[in-house]
Amino acid sequence: MNTAIPFPIIITERLNLRKVLPTDVDRVFYFRSDKEINKYIKREPQTREMAIAHIQKLSADLKTGKSVSWGITTKESNIMIGSICLWNFSEDKKTAEVGYDLDPKFQDKGIMSEALKAVLEFGFNQRGFETIEAYTDYRNIQSKKLLKVHGFIPSDDKKDADNQDNEVYYLNR
Numbered sequence: 001m002n003t004a005i006p007f008p009i010i011i012t013e014r015l016n017l018r019k020v021l022p023t024d025v026d027r028v029f030y031f032r033s034d035k036e037i038n039k040y041i042k043r044e045p046q047t048r049e050m051a052i053a054h055i056q057k058l059s060a061d062l063k064t065g066k067s068v069s070w071g072i073t074t075k076e077s078n079i080m081i082g083s084i085c086l087w088n089f090s091e092d093k094k095t096a097e098v099g100y101d102l103d104p105k106f107q108d109k110g111i112m113s114e115a116l117k118a119v120l121e122f123g124f125n126q127r128g129f130e131t132i133e134a135y136t137d138y139r140n141i142q143s144k145k146l147l148k149v150h151g152f153i154p155s156d157d158k159k160d161a162d163n164q165d166n167e168v169y170y171l172n173r
Contacts, residue, residue, distance in 0.1 A: 017070035040137035
């Protein structure tokens with residue numbers, strides 16, 4: 001991937017989806033370590049140093065074309081309230097996985113729905129993906145509802161080998 005390509009900032013009615021920056025370390029640490037946000041995610045306990053390394057990985061993966069990750073902010077503040085990414089691209093670049101998290105204080109306000117809609121549009125129309133998948137814990141009712149609202153359907157034949165609690169959803173262009 002050409003590193004001269006500018007980061008794909010996405011602006012919606014209420015949100016700015018921007019690059020995750022080193023100055024976001026405290027928010028990234030919060031999102032990756034908060035028990036409520038991570039109750040359905042299998043992840044080892046996080047440290048601030050791990051959050052710094054994660055931000056560095058996001059930047060490196062962007063440069064090498066492995067993923068695109070956005071920090072979600074409101075138009076009123078540049079403080080991250082969540083994140084959303086397209087990652088785990090198939091070798092032929094026809095399939096990607098979407099992942100997301102959101103500060104519980106901002107849930108149930110349609111924020112992730114607005115961000116997901118914009119990222120799906122970007123993934124299908126700008127990056128040319130044919131399928132976008134999402135892996136979510138079978139108990140995560142909010143996430144499953146969000147995916148279904150956006151047209152995702154459960155996959156009957158695909159399983160998450162790393163996490164048996166996950167269900168796989170997909171959306172075709």
